[in-house]
Amino acid sequence: MPPSSLPGLSLLQVHRLVKRFGALTATDEASFDVRAGETHALIGPNGAGKTTLIHQISGMLAPDEGGLFFDGEDVTALPMPRRVREGLVRSFQITSIYRRFTVLDNLVLAVLARRPGAPSWWRRARADAAAYADAEAMLALVGMSAMADRVAGDLAHGEQRQLELGLALAARPRLLLLDEPMAGMGPDESARMVELLRALKAQHLTLLLVEHDMDAVFQLADRVSVLVNGRVIATGTPDEVRADAAVRRAYLGDEAGT
Numbered sequence: 001m002p003p004s005s006l007p008g009l010s011l012l013q014v015h016r017l018v019k020r021f022g023a024l025t026a027t028d029e030a031s032f033d034v035r036a037g038e039t040h041a042l043i044g045p046n047g048a049g050k051t052t053l054i055h056q057i058s059g060m061l062a063p064d065e066g067g068l069f070f071d072g073e074d075v076t077a078l079p080m081p082r083r084v085r086e087g088l089v090r091s092f093q094i095t096s097i098y099r100r101f102t103v104l105d106n107l108v109l110a111v112l113a114r115r116p117g118a119p120s121w122w123r124r125a126r127a128d129a130a131a132y133a134d135a136e137a138m139l140a141l142v143g144m145s146a147m148a149d150r151v152a153g154d155l156a157h158g159e160q161r162q163l164e165l166g167l168a169l170a171a172r173p174r175l176l177l178l179d180e181p182m183a184g185m186g187p188d189e190s191a192r193m194v195e196l197l198r199a200l201k202a203q204h205l206t207l208l209l210v211e212h213d214m215d216a217v218f219q220l221a222d223r224v225s226v227l228v229n230g231r232v233i234a235t236g237t238p239d240e241v242r243a244d245a246a247v248r249r250a251y252l253g254d255e256a257g258t
């Protein structure tokens with residue numbers, strides 16, 4: 001059963017998820033919830049189990065124990081494509097981009113992919129004016145309208161991450177999982193991504209974000225969960241988490257400030 005202390009508030013409830021790799025317990029009864037409309041950050045030291053947890057939420061990995069509830073439905077056993085159809089979408093890293101296609105054509109394909117009976121044939125896709133209109137809207141949302149005709153493989157790293165975000169948005173997520181969206185970015189690219197995520201947040205898209213960049217986390221997150229050794233040791237607002245003695249001891253250390 002999902003935790004009963006959060007009625008009506010949670011879009012996603014992660015309930016005591018356990019994932020073992022041989023003798024190693026990567027997530028150890030990890031529990032937290034993501035509320036509708038919030039930006040929730042999952043932080044923790046290297047090897048804490050963040051990626052393993054995100055994989056279980058997206059459906060890439062099956063938990064050994066525990067449950068996952070999305071909008072009140074038990075989705076623990078649902079395969080990834082079904083979760084995507086329900087609106088539980090993970091933004092994949094650059095590997096999901098067709099590098100030889102233009103930015104716009106990548107988005108058109110993503111828009112078509114979410115439709116039942118979508119044509120897979122490229123020329124049909126080209127002809128689909130509605131798909132193009134949708135794709136152009138996504139492009140504007142991720143600030144890439146001026147790059148529509150660029151070949152995706154020629155984009156800079158940060159621009160590819162922007163495109164990747166657009167591809168995930170084309171699936172019309174109700175909750176978007178982002179695994180290290182700032183990874184490999186310089187300060188300018190990171191700042192741009194923070195602005196983009198802020199714009200999505202302003203549109204009340206629910207975000208669950210794994211990120212090492214603490215500045216970004218504390219700028220963006222409404223609430224933060226801290227994972228240490230596979231367990232969520234604290235969930236709260238950035239201020240609450242910063243002030244939490246166990247968090248300071250286990251993870252943030254000097255970064256928590258005074």
Ligand SMILES: Nc1ncnc2c1ncn2[C@@H]1O[C@H](COP(=O)(O)OP(=O)(O)OP(=O)(O)O)[C@@H](O)[C@H]1O
Pocket residue numbers: 021024026044045046047048049050051052053
């Ligand atoms: N497929 C796997 N097989 C065996 N062990 C794994 C596997 N995936 C992860 N692990 C181990 O599980 C633990 C948690 O790893 P995970 O990648 O989830 O942590 P993380 O918090 O995302 O780390 P980082 O911040 O470094 O990315 C680590 O000890 C890791 O070595």
